[in-house]
Amino acid sequence: MSDDTxxxxxxxxxxTAKNSVFLDLFQDKKNLLKLYKTLxxxxxxxxxxxxxxxxxxxVLTDNLYNDLGIMAGNNRLLLLxxxxxxxxxxxxxxxxxxxxxxxxxxxxxxxxxxxxxxxxKMPKPELYVIYTGNKGRKADTIxxxxxxxxxxxxxxxxxxxxIYESDKDNIIDExxxxxxxxxxxxxxxxxxxxxxxxxxxxxxxxxxxxQYLSSKEAEVVTIMMSLFDDEQIMKTYTKDIKRETLMxxxxxxxxxxxxxxxxxxVCYPDLTMDDAKEIxxxxxxxx
Numbered sequence: 048m049s050d051d052t053x054x055x056x057x058x059x060x061x062x063t064a065k066n067s068v069f070l071d072l073f074q075d076k077k078n079l080l081k082l083y084k085t086l087x088x089x090x091x092x093x094x095x096x097x098x099x100x101x102x103x104x105x106v107l108t109d110n111l112y113n114d115l116g117i118m119a120g121n122n123r124l125l126l127l128x129x130x131x132x133x134x135x136x137x138x139x140x141x142x143x144x145x146x147x148x149x150x151x152x153x154x155x156x157x158x159x160x161x162x163x164x165x166x167x168k169m170p171k172p173e174l175y176v177i178y179t180g181n182k183g184r185k186a187d188t189i190x191x192x193x194x195x196x197x198x199x200x201x202x203x204x205x206x207x208x209x210i211y212e213s214d215k216d217n218i219i220d221e222x223x224x225x226x227x228x229x230x231x232x233x234x235x236x237x238x239x240x241x242x243x244x245x246x247x248x249x250x251x252x253x254x255x256x257x258q259y260l261s262s263k264e265a266e267v268v269t270i271m272m273s274l275f276d277d278e279q280i281m282k283t284y285t286k287d288i289k290r291e292t293l294m295x296x297x298x299x300x301x302x303x304x305x306x307x308x309x310x311x312x313v314c315y316p317d318l319t320m321d322d323a324k325e326i327x328x329x330x331x332x333x334x
Contacts, residue, residue, distance in 0.1 A: 068270055069113040069129050069177075069222065072259055074100070078218060082127075083119060085217040086175070093119065103148050114141075116149055124149060124170040128207075129177045131226070134185065136194040142174050143191065143205050174207040177219060179226035182211040221255045228255070229271070238275040243268050293318055298326045 073079045076095040083093055101116040101124075117125040126145055130138050150169060154160075159167040176189070191205040192198055212223045229246045236242040247264060251257050260267060293315050300306040306314060311323035 067113045067274070068225070068267060070102070070115060071263070071266065071270060072218075072222065072256070073115055075259070078259065079117065081218040083117065083125070085219050086125065086173070087119075090119075101149065101152070103145060103152065114145060116145075118153075118170065121168075122170050123173065124153070125173045125175065127175045127177055129179065131179050134178065134180055136189055138176055139189060139191050139194060139205050139207065142176075142207055143203075146172055146174070146205070174205065176207050176209045177223065178209055178211055179223050179230075185209065185211075218256075224253075224255050225250050240268070240272060243271045246271070290317065290322075294322060294326060297323070298330065301326060302330060 073082055076098065079098050079100065080093065080095050083098055084090070087093065097120050099118040101118050102114060103116060113129040115127040115129075117127070119125060126142065126149060128138055128141060128145070153169065154167060157168075161167060178185070187209055189207055189209060191203070192201050210219055210223075212227070213220055225246070228249050229242070232242040232245045232249070236245065247260050247267060249255075251260050297306065297311045297315050297318060300314075301308065301311065308323045308327045309320075311326065312318055312320050
């Protein structure tokens with residue numbers, strides 16, 4: 048196994064071992080019911096006992112997305128994916144994979160065979176993206192056919208409702224505001240404990256997730272600080288991979304005579320003259 052592969056696996060393992068505020072918040076059935084009622088206020092019969100968390104671990108792990116799966120009774124499957132401030136429609140692919148795996152586990156859990164003649168029973172899917180960035184001109188609904196196939200009639204379709212910040216008083220909106228406050232504090236204080244504690248203080252003062260933040264403040268601080276570790280690890284890893292790629296490219300160009308040592312930093316601005324000399328010395332060793 049290569050060192051790069053080992054490092055990637057270590058990063059993934061570290062990330063998947065951690066929780067997130069998004070998931071921790073809705074582990075509490077009271078908050079889960081509030082979330083469900085936000086999406087389905089008409090369902091007056093819903094209780095904490097009619098909701099089950101069916102979140103899948105490790106669908107795709109090398110990113111900053113959080114997934115939440117909810118079974119409401121036995122006839123409704125809700126999949127909620129959080130997209131942080133870096134927006135991408137690729138989240139639709141995540142939803143497709145997540146939905147397929149969710150149904151696979153549902154059929155196993157309910158002991159239904161796909162190979163018998165009897166038609167299986169399956170819950171109706173509802174797909175949501177909770178976006179914590181600014182809406183801008185983004186759509187309220189995104190679809191696989193529109194985003195990837197120019198609206199063509201394709202044999203499989205995935206549509207997801209996108210939930211943005213609104214002026215409505217509900218737990219989803221509070222969570223989105225919480226994330227935005229967090230981002231503002233990071234800009235002010237950097238990836239520090241002060242940014243975390245200020246986020247919690249401001250949100251409590253504004254009655255944003257106050258009960259949750261008051262009852263689990265220590266845990267929330269730990270969770271949010273761990274996100275900084277993850278961010279730094281991934282940024283450092285990405286930077287190292289980029290530098291290695293540039294070094295290899297520059298080495299090849301120098302070897303075939305397309306560049307001089309002095310031209311390397313000019314053609315590859317992310318590389319320094321020290322990098323160029325390192326490449327030259329390496330080539331000379333094998334000359």
